[in-house]
Amino acid sequence: MNYLYGLLLAVSVFVPLILSFERNLQFYKNWKHLLPSIFTIATIFIIFDIAFTQKGVWGFNPKYHSAIKILGLPIEEYLFFVIIPYASIFLHNTIIFYFPHLQLNNRIAKNITLFLIGISVIMVIFNSEKAYTSYAFTMFGLVLLISIFGNNGLMNRFYLTFLLILIPFMMVNGILTGSLIGEPVVWYNNSENLGIRIITIPIEDVFYGFSLIAAVLLLSDILKVRYYGKQLANTDEHVEK
Secondary structure, three states: OOOOOHHHHHHHHHHHHHHOOOOOHHHHHHHHHHHHHHHHHHHHHHHEEEEEHHHOOEEEEEEHOOOEEOOOEHHHHHHHHHHHHHHHHHHHHHHHHHOOOOOOOOOHHHHHHHHHHHHHHHHHHHOOOHHHHHHHHHHHHHHHHHHHHHHHHHHHHHHHHHHHHHHHHHHHHHHHOOOOOOOOEEEEOOHHHOOOOOOEEEEEEHHHHHHHHHHHHHHHHHHHHHHHHHHHHHHHHHHHH
């Protein structure tokens, strides 16, 4: 079963990748700003992933992944930070495409953001000795703080779409953490987290996943504005000439 981790990732990305070329969605047109964002955010998360793996905060069961390792991480773990954000953002964009009016108003979204930042600060202060808990909530709070100064409209929608993204995210994560199989693909040191599980999934994974996907979305939105802004500027110059 040393192909299980890779199989889960392949299943996760298969449909989003195929439908990226669907005539109406044309999601592939987002690649020019989405892929650089995914690889940038993935690099940040992987650095911490390597460090926490070395410290025993979590680890990987060799029975479920390939023998290829880079800096202590199986190759599938690197692919996780590319495939899961891609599949999640594909779902986010698809939901928005078919339900364009699905969003919270600015006041509600901002209040939610401020409340969640407050929760993050409290969790970090009272769990500073737990590496995964403090890390997950630090990243969560930072992403939310950045979103305040970024595109508020993006978070207005993401708070809602994330509830649907959680469904496949939790299914994949459930198997990775031991649901439906004999042993977990990814194990966690419970002394480094709250010890609260959603079936087999540490509660921190929800906030960790939110931060990963939201960070990619925020960066992608910045790059998209810069790209299309530059394109429009070039068009204007051409017209003026």
